[in-house]
Amino acid sequence: MKQVIAYYRVSTHRQGKSGLGLEAQQMAVQNYCKLSGYEVIHEIMEVKSTRKGRFGLLQALEMCRETNAMLVVARLDRLGRDVEQIAGIVKSNVEIVVTDNPHANRFTIHILAAVAEDQRQRISENTKEALCAAKRRGVILGKNGTMLAIANKKAAQEFALQLSPVITRLKNKGITSVRAVCRELNKRHIPTFRGEGRWHPSTVGILMNRLKYTMTSP
Structure with missing residues (x-):
């Protein structure tokens, strides 16, 4: 063994x-x-x-x-x-x-690490651009939870990125609908973004939309 x-x-x-x-x-x-x-x-x-x-x-x-x-x-x-x-x-x-x-294998792990790093860099750049755009609109960052909202958005995008391999494997098995993915995530006891509770079709839909946005953002 x-x-x-x-x-x-x-x-x-x-x-x-x-x-x-x-x-x-x-x-x-x-x-x-x-x-x-x-x-x-x-x-x-x-x-x-x-x-x-x-x-x-x-x-x-x-x-x-x-x-x-x-x-x-x-x-x-x-x-x-x-x-x-x-x-x-x-x-x-x-x-x-x-x-x-x-x-x-070793080569694949290296490639996956490079892809993940590139995606995290994209998220970071998008966050900075959002902050700059907010400043240009006259938004006072840090007031009324604006800064917290941006930070939470970035964290949610990173969480979606971490789950992307799981979603890809399910897709390869023909599991693509929101409800089917929801059942599989709960069956595998994969934690939600908040780290507690169960997945629901609505939260899976949000996850998949975030993942799609992260993968397609320039």
Whole structure:
């Protein structure tokens, strides 16, 4: 039986204390390993931004080398937020599996990281343009929740981007309607944008519209 080290990461202490982000990652990894016949011999959980170092990830990689185990993460962005970070990990001579894209090889992981970074850059640029446009209209940023609304919009777009591989796989299986996607997301216990509750057709519709906007924005 193949042995694996599971690595989970959330970026804020609020998410870590709530367990919402960690629980979703843990469930995805455990379900994948169970279906694949893999044995999870150790789990490493890290509550830290990638900008502040990744001691837990380095520890997980070292344990993989010592035990000849495979590193398993729930999503690609748990390894890092830019191509340079992920490229270094891919070159670490440790076998890596990302559960939301388990057939991706080292080359594919690198390409996916590059695409994700480009999409995040687009979101950032669109947000800056929205702020500049608001200033030109005479809007006082930070007043009446305007700044918060823009920040929430950016966060929602990034969340949609994170779920894009899941939506793509469902589409490839012929699951395309809002209601069908809704059932699958709930069946897989994938958390909503707020991290709690169940998916509904209306929230799935919003997600898919945001994803379409993110993918087509210039």
